[in-house]
Amino acid sequence: MLRRLFPHPLLTALLTVVWMMLQNHVSAGAAAFGLLLGIVIPLITRNYWPDRPKLRNPLMIADYIRVVLWDIVVANFTVAKIVLFMPKSRLQPAWIAIPLELRTPEAITVLAGSITLTPGTLTAELSSNGHALLVHCLHAPDPDSVREEIKDRYERRLMEIFE
Numbered sequence: 001m002l003r004r005l006f007p008h009p010l011l012t013a014l015l016t017v018v019w020m021m022l023q024n025h026v027s028a029g030a031a032a033f034g035l036l037l038g039i040v041i042p043l044i045t046r047n048y049w050p051d052r053p054k055l056r057n058p059l060m061i062a063d064y065i066r067v068v069l070w071d072i073v074v075a076n077f078t079v080a081k082i083v084l085f086m087p088k089s090r091l092q093p094a095w096i097a098i099p100l101e102l103r104t105p106e107a108i109t110v111l112a113g114s115i116t117l118t119p120g121t122l123t124a125e126l127s128s129n130g131h132a133l134l135v136h137c138l139h140a141p142d143p144d145s146v147r148e149e150i151k152d153r154y155e156r157r158l159m160e161i162f163e
Helices: 009-023 028-048 060-085 105-117 143-162
Strands: 094-099 121-126 132-137
Touching (some): 009 028, 105 121, 105 132
Antiparallel strands (some): 094 132
């Protein structure tokens, strides 16, 4: 019965919280309407989610978010330093192929998005077989270390969450 009412419980919670944040004040009416939206929207869209991703270790999501947010903050300072102080002649942009052990589309999408959210890097393409990402780096004097950092900091954690 609960699964029918809440086909996507995390989406229900997220929609409710986002609605409350958009209201900019806490009231019983706003909370009730947010919860109503959080129930109705997933019910209406559940047919478009036939194969929901299975989370093997959902508690690792908080750790993953912490790592990505930290990397975004650090990368902002790094990119600012590169843009403001590094001579263009010393800049070493690079295209880096990242071989993937991830196989679930949701995990690959989260990885690609995390790379793109981090300043100085951009996910440009997923290989046709889904086994590699093409990433552009603003400054990568050692492409192998960038590849290993992405695999260690992001892909390893996503494998623990999704696979």
